[in-house]
Amino acid sequence: KTESSEVVSESVKCGSTPPKILTKEEQAKLEIESGKICFKVLQNRPQDATDEELEMLIILKNIFAKQLPKMPKDYIVRLVFDPRHQSMALVKGGIPVGGVCYRSYPTQQFAEIAFCAITATEQVKGYGTLLMNHLKEHVKQEGIRFFLTYADNYAIGYFKKQGFSTVLEMPREQWVGYIKEYDGGTLMECYVHPNMDFVDSTGMLRRQRQVILDRVRTISKAHIGRPGLPESLFKTISSDSKSGEAGREIVDLARVLGLAEAGWDLDKLTADLQASRAERDKNLQQALLAIWRKVKDHKSSWCFREPVDVEKVSDYLSIIKHPIDLRTMKERLDSGTHYRSRGQLKADMDLMVDNAMQYNDANTTYYKAASELKPYIKVQFDTTFN
Secondary structure (H helix, E strand, C coil): CCCHHHCCCCCCCCCCCCCCCCCHHHHHHHHHHCCCEEEEEECCCCCCCCHHHHHHHHHHHHHHHHHCCCCCHHHHHHHHCCCCCEEEEEEECCEEEEEEEEEEEHHHCEEEEEEEEECHHHCCCCHHHHHHHHHHHHHHCCCCCEEEEEECCCCHHHHHHCCCECCCCCCHHHHCCCCCCCCCCEEEEEECCCCCCHHHHHHHHHHHHHHHHHHHHCCCCCCCCCCCCCHHHHHHHHHHHCCCCCCHHHCCHHHCCCCCCCCCCHHHHHHHHHHHHHHHHHHHHHHHHHHHHHHHHCHHHHHHCCCCCCCCCCCHHHHCCCCCCHHHHHHHHHHCCCCCCHHHHHHHHHHHHHHHHHHCCCCCHHHHHHHHHHHHHHHHHHHHHC
């Protein structure tokens, strides 16, 4: 039996194996292992292309045409059936449901992707990533080290997820003159690392993560689970809350197992919180003062810079119950403690212009000044805090 400070709850021990949650790519891999889906490399070879391969190419052509409506259909047909192009098809139930059409340049060690699409009913299943990973693994065996493609605005996000970048590392002389440049497209590149197992990329990342976690555990106790606070303590807190003494039982954080071992120090924590709060308050006051200055400098603020002279305007206080002006706001700002939030200053400024619009007729200069200043105040708060 260990001491209380080292108690490890077996039910919450982080070292135990949690239920495995499969990614979409891992779920798709299970479909491969069960034979539900497979991959085929297709090519219109005039001498030995089979009827089945040609039928699959036709289906792929139709998928590209439907999923890439901005691409000319005759252009799609020409490239898909060009003997120099190949297509890797993702086949499900014997029928292609997606694919990538590409052309390899073995002497230059790169391949250009022309089309990439998954049929609408099979999207959001991880097939796009799985297809691209299998294609990388396939061309890697042929000595291909780079992929190039021209992506439109809709495809850039997908290709970035597959490891493509708009920053090209391949020497320009290696590809220029081999591929056609397209207007309106963004040239993207992906390096095909020869030592990377693209088909098992998710598993590789999982194993790398586990290695890091195992090493962290050798220098940290974060994986050690400890008993929670006793139920009796929560009952005490609940009963004390009625008398306004809630929380008195857990003032001493040292009683919470594991906090001291994790490096928590109540005095240091309190000091850090106070410093953080002071910095936050300082930044808030500076921002509020900047807004006040902009409002004061506005051409329509002339009638709000000083309090209303109630001796000259004898009925003012009988109509306006909460007078406010820019000078009073400045005094409150100078105190450094009155405005604890941006909403408080915003409320005062809104009240100021609303008072003017309530007291004065719509055709007066005071009313017009207030109506001009009101939207300006809103803009200043929106641009400062959003």
